[in-house]
Structure formats: structure tokens, C-alpha cells
Amino acid sequence: MIGRISGILIENKAPDLLVDVHGVGYDIKAPLSTAFALPHVGESVVLHTHLAVREDAHVLYGFNTQQERTLFRTLIKISGVGPKLALAILSGMETPRFIQCIQDQDPGGLVKIPGVGKKTAERLIVEMKDKLAALGSAGEALMTPLEAQVARVERHDALADAESALLALGYKPAQATKAVEKVALDGMSSEEIIRAALKAI
Structure with missing residues (x-):
């Protein structure tokens, strides 16, 4: 099992990455959350990895944090959720926000993730609620009341960053502003807001 990759980022065409490790190029699939957090091409990267062995291929998945990898491994154990959907879930929602939806039994939040329908969202809530303990420090990343003020500041920054990105793309x-306010939810990063806003425009 390959659990960690350290090398030079050669390509970042999310979800496909290419990392050079001492002259050997590793094709790695990664969620958008990881791809957005990586340094520029040509710089050093460290990824926590999961190797999926199939009859027709060995596929290496890479994650920026151990929390994301743990969530990925937990998701693919659920009936009907394969690596492709697990990657889509991690791309569509940050780990703390996903855990919050599970704890709140909020299928409405989960169906906002591309590829997750109502039945899948309900199954995730039922099967994931007993697995949250396995996520370890990922669960500790959830916002506490003492962090509410910080979260409000971060939300403001995320909204501002998303609006700036849309302006840079040529939108009025x-x-x-209308697109961002329409789609923004608590806990969403600027990247998530931008993706959702582009779909809404």
C-alpha cells in the first residue's frame, strides 16, 4: 500500500495530478479541495495517498490532509459509494461541512453536491452517523461556539474572494454579488462559492 507521496508537482489538471518522485511520474487522482491547495507546478508536494486495486487497474488517490483521506476511505466502504462518487463528495464540500450535514441529518445540504441525489444523501446520513468517530481529528475540525466570530470573518472573506474572482472573469x-449571495452557505470556501455561482449564473 502506498500511503504517502513526496515529490515535484509536474501537472495539476484536477482531478488528475502528475507527481515526479525521483524520476518516476505518479498519476494521482485528487479532489478539487486538494488540487486548489497545492503549490505551483514545479514545486515540492506531499500527498497522503490511497491505492485502489482493481482487476483492470491500480488507481492512486491523493489528499492534502489525512482527514480527507480518512473520509474518502470511510465513504468508499458505504454501499453504492465508489471512489468516483467519494471524490466528487470531497470536491463538492469541505470535510467539516460534510460532517456537520451528517450530524444535523441534513440531506438538503448533501444533495447540493454534484452526483448526490436524495436517496444517496439519505443513505450517507444513515451509514455515516455511526462512522464519525473513525474520522478522528476531522470531527474536531468542526466549528465550536467560541469560533463563531472567526467563522463570520472567514465567511466574509470567502464571499469577497468569490466576488473578486467573478469580476475577474468579466461578470458585472x-x-x-447576486450570484454569490444566492449560493453561499455557511462553511463554504471561496472555491466552493465560485463553482456554485458559475453554475447559477
Whole structure:
């Protein structure tokens, strides 16, 4: 089992990465959350990895944090959730937000993830609620009341960053503001807001 890759990032065409490790190029699939957090091409990267062995291929998945990898491994153990959907879940929602949806039994939040329908969301809630303890420190990343003020500041920053990105893409200020406010939810990163806003425009 390959549990960690350390090398030079050669390509970042999410979800496909190419990392050079002492002259050997590793094809790695990664969620958007990981791809967005990586340094520039040509720089050093460290990824926590999971090797999926199939009859027709060995597929290496890479994650920026152990929390993401743990969640990925937990998801693929659920009936009907394969690596492709697990990767989509990690790409569509940050780990703390996903855990919050499970704890709140909120299928409405989960169906906002591309590829997750109502039945899948309900199954995730039922099967994941007993597995949250296995996520360890990922669960500790959830917001506590004492962090509420910090979260509000982070939310403001995320909204501002998303609006700036839309303006850079050529959208009008009023259009960008309306799109961002329409899709933004608590806990969403600027990248998630941008993706959702682009779909809504």
C-alpha cells in the first residue's frame, strides 16, 4: 500500500495530478479541495495517498490532509459509494461541512453536491452517523461556539474572494454579488462559492 507521496508537482489538471518522485511520474487522482491547495507546478508536494486495486487497474488517490483521506476511505466502504462518487463528495464540500450535514441529518445540504441525489444523501446520513468517530481529528475540525466570530470573518472573506474572482472573469459587479449571495452557505470556501455561482449564473 502506498500511503504517502513526496515529490515535484509536474501537472495539476484536477482531478488528475502528475507527481515526479525521483524520476518516476505518479498519476494521482485528487479532489478539487486538494488540487486548489497545492503549490505551483514545479514545486515540492506531499500527498497522503490511497491505492485502489482493481482487476483492470491500480488507481492512486491523493489528499492534502489525512482527514480527507480518512473520509474518502470511510465513504468508499458505504454501499453504492465508489471512489468516483467519494471524490466528487470531497470536491463538492469541505470535510467539516460534510460532517456537520451528517450530524444535523441534513440531506438538503448533501444533495447540493454534484452526483448526490436524495436517496444517496439519505443513505450517507444513515451509514455515516455511526462512522464519525473513525474520522478522528476531522470531527474536531468542526466549528465550536467560541469560533463563531472567526467563522463570520472567514465567511466574509470567502464571499469577497468569490466576488473578486467573478469580476475577474468579466461578470458585472451586481451580477457577481447576486450570484454569490444566492449560493453561499455557511462553511463554504471561496472555491466552493465560485463553482456554485458559475453554475447559477
